Structures are given as C-alpha cells and as structure tokens.
Amino acid sequence: MNIPFLDLQAVNHEYADELKAACARVIDSGWYIGGVELTRFEQAFAEYCEVAHAIGTGNGLDALVLVLRAWKEQGKLQDGDEVIVPSNTFIATVSAVVETGLAPILVDVDPHTHNLDCVAVEAAIGSKTRVLLPVHLYGQLAPMPELMAIAERHGLLVLEDCAQAHGARLNGRRAGSWGHAAAFSFYPGKNLGALGDAGAVVTADAELARLVRALGNYGSSIKYQHDYPGINSRLDEIQAAMLHVKLKHLDADTERRRRVAERYLSRVNNPLIGLPRVTERAAHTWHLFVVDCPERDALKEHLAQQGIQTNIHYPLPIPRHRPYAELALSPVMIAAGLHERILSLPIYPTLGEAEQDYVISALNQFSAR
Structure with missing residues (x-):
C-alpha cells in the first residue's frame, strides 16, 4: 500500500x-x-x-x-x-x-x-x-x-x-x-x-x-x-x-480529520512513539499529527519502506538557517531538540480507515535499532 x-x-x-x-x-x-x-x-x-x-x-x-x-x-x-x-x-x-x-x-x-x-x-x-x-x-x-x-x-x-x-x-x-x-x-x-x-x-x-x-x-x-x-x-x-x-465544507472536513486523529491516539501503543498532547480534543483541527520518537530517522525509514510518506515540521531550528544565524544566541532549550525527534504522519479528510489502520500497524511494529 x-x-x-x-x-x-x-x-x-x-x-x-x-x-x-x-x-x-x-x-x-x-x-x-x-x-x-x-x-x-x-x-x-x-x-x-x-x-x-x-x-x-x-x-x-x-x-x-x-x-x-x-x-x-x-x-x-x-x-x-x-x-x-x-x-x-x-x-x-x-x-x-x-x-x-x-x-x-x-x-x-x-x-x-x-x-x-x-x-x-x-x-x-x-x-x-x-x-x-x-x-x-x-x-x-x-x-x-x-x-x-x-x-x-x-x-x-x-x-x-x-x-x-x-x-x-x-x-x-x-x-x-x-x-x-x-x-x-x-x-x-x-x-x-x-x-x-x-x-x-x-x-x-x-x-x-x-x-x-x-x-x-x-x-x-x-x-x-x-x-x-x-x-x-x-x-x-x-x-x-x-x-x-x-x-462551506471546512467544519465537516475538520471533523473527519479529528476522527483520523482519534484513531491514531487510541490505537498507536508503541512505547517508543510519543503521541501529541491535546488541550481540548474537540477544538484541535489537526492540520498536522506530530509524533515524538528518539529514533525518528529510523522510524521515518521504517514507514517509507512500507510505502507510508511522512514529513518533518521542522527539520532545522530557526538559527540553523543562514539568514538567521545571529539568532543562535537566543536561550532556546526545548525546541533545539525537537527537530531531531518529531515526525508528521499522514492526516487528511479523505484518508480511509484501511489506510489509517495500515499506518497504525506500521507504527506499532516499529522497534528500536
């Protein structure tokens, strides 16, 4: 798939x-x-x-x-x-x-x-x-x-x-x-x-x-x-x-995104994969579904081998971009490590349940190197 x-x-x-x-x-x-x-x-x-x-x-x-x-x-x-x-x-x-x-x-x-x-x-x-x-x-x-x-x-x-x-x-x-x-x-x-x-x-x-x-x-x-x-x-x-x-269709599409997110949240049970924290589940619109994994690159490759495309939001912290290198002295601690761990999964209104289950199965099958 x-x-x-x-x-x-x-x-x-x-x-x-x-x-x-x-x-x-x-x-x-x-x-x-x-x-x-x-x-x-x-x-x-x-x-x-x-x-x-x-x-x-x-x-x-x-x-x-x-x-x-x-x-x-x-x-x-x-x-x-x-x-x-x-x-x-x-x-x-x-x-x-x-x-x-x-x-x-x-x-x-x-x-x-x-x-x-x-x-x-x-x-x-x-x-x-x-x-x-x-x-x-x-x-x-x-x-x-x-x-x-x-x-x-x-x-x-x-x-x-x-x-x-x-x-x-x-x-x-x-x-x-x-x-x-x-x-x-x-x-x-x-x-x-x-x-x-x-x-x-x-x-x-x-x-x-x-x-x-x-x-x-x-x-x-x-x-x-x-x-x-x-x-x-x-x-x-x-x-x-x-x-x-x-x-006119945005709210209905948002509800479909929420159903995908709820399926991920309830069925991904791999201890190596940290799931998103949600302040208000009924208010989140799930533009992205971002997981946290210390073996992020291995997870990305594991999913790619099974035909699942992912993305990284964002692969570099702002000061790592040449025009903004002077900002590197800012006291940024937590975010400096995020770019090495986070991975965005497929999520959109037309993602079917069979496709969702395929992604969930692949996530749960992932093991550390």
Whole structure:
C-alpha cells in the first residue's frame, strides 16, 4: 500500500464540480481582481472567525507583514522593536518580522504542545518588546488566555499566526479572534487551502483593516491616490471564489480529520512513539499529527519502506538557517531538540480507515535499532 503524506488531488476532487463552477463564474464575469467574489469570501471568513473584518492577501507571509507594517504606519512600532516568536515555527513567522525592520526574539516552547511557553515569554520581555506573535501550531491554539494577560500587563500588541489553525478554538473562541489581529495562509496544503497562494488578515479593528487593505493595494484606498508606500498583495477573484466553496465544507472536513486523529491516539501503543498532547480534543483541527520518537530517522525509514510518506515540521531550528544565524544566541532549550525527534504522519479528510489502520500497524511494529 502506498500512502501519501497529503493527497490534495483526492481532497479537492470531492468538490471538483463546485470548484469548476466557481472558476467558470469568475471567468464569465470578466472581473478578476477586487470583485464580488472577494467581498463574498471576506465577509464569510470574517463571520467564520467571529471577527468584524477580513482582508484577502496574496499569501500568509504577506498577511503577517501587512499587519506589522500597518502598526508601523500608525506609530505603534518602529525599526528595531522586538517581536517575541516561538522558536519552533515555519520560517515565514520570523521572515515577516525581519522584513519589516523589527527584531525577532526566539522564545522556547512547551515540550508537550510545542506552542509558546508562557514562562519563557515573560522572561524574554524587555524594554524594546512591543509584539507577541504566537503561532497556533499543528491546529491547536497557543495558550491565548495567559498570553493575552501577559500582553495586557506589558502593553503589548498581539498578532496571531493562524496559518495552521483554521477553525480551531480555545475556551470556545476561534483562532484569529483573540489578538489585535491575525494572519492566515490558504496555501493548498492548509485545512482551508486555495488552489494557489492566498492569505488573509482578520481583525476587529476597523482602522487597522482599512490600512492593511490600502497597504496591500499599492498603498491606495482611492484609485491613483497613494497615501502609503504599499505593495501588491491581493487575493484574486478565482482563489476567493474557490476558498468560499471550500469554507462551506471546512467544519465537516475538520471533523473527519479529528476522527483520523482519534484513531491514531487510541490505537498507536508503541512505547517508543510519543503521541501529541491535546488541550481540548474537540477544538484541535489537526492540520498536522506530530509524533515524538528518539529514533525518528529510523522510524521515518521504517514507514517509507512500507510505502507510508511522512514529513518533518521542522527539520532545522530557526538559527540553523543562514539568514538567521545571529539568532543562535537566543536561550532556546526545548525546541533545539525537537527537530531531531518529531515526525508528521499522514492526516487528511479523505484518508480511509484501511489506510489509517495500515499506518497504525506500521507504527506499532516499529522497534528500536
């Protein structure tokens, strides 16, 4: 049996007729940027995230960058201000900070959830700290009640990186509704994935929303009037139309992911394989199912020999990437070892029970070298 890490063809095939109809509708309309499909999706996504405003962007990195740039335009940030980010995250989180002239401060993560550790956050706050940038890793929210309390005590802005947490909740509140703003990616492999690059900013702040939209449209709110040094980062009509189709199915697809995760959690019993720790089982959206194994490379090879594709999120800590080598002096302890032990298993809505059982059997058969 061959089991891909993610079968996007199968995932999108379920909605192929709706997706094709959405594309045809846009093609026939003759309007391809900033039209009714974008407006419809932004309204629906804002409602889904339980916030007032959603602004489509070209991708998730741009969503992060545009919020930080908007805060600089508002005078809330200036070059050199510090942004606290988790040491275990995709490179885009740190790239956005550096790109906007700010200084990323890598902070350790909880050894069980791999999300930000609140004690480490408190210890890292200094005189130049201005922003907390928690990442909701794997589909589980960071400890937002505690982080928001920390932010309030120290007068910090909070930007949620929700690239892996579409629809996730904590204490009943959606990802994206906790901070002052949030950034989403709709990269094709996300739980809510476009058929190309796409992203969005969500916020309850009307002025921030207006500014983010202008900055992503060449710094313009009125055609040929450019009030800010902006960029071109807009969610096009075809991607917006397809995302609107897939948004209607997101909660059902999430429930299917949860069933896969529950099967893994209840049936993998190999003592060499550490299973994910879950804060709220009914709120986790399982973008990734990440196990912890001291013999990770041997486990990966064992699964590959049986036709099971896996992935590593992430194989290198941030300071091991050349552009960010100067961050190596950050006091990161727990996350420094994660990249040697963690392995992501196949998990997606169309993964069948027979395939799940095949993966589970292979995991339980694994033995130490």
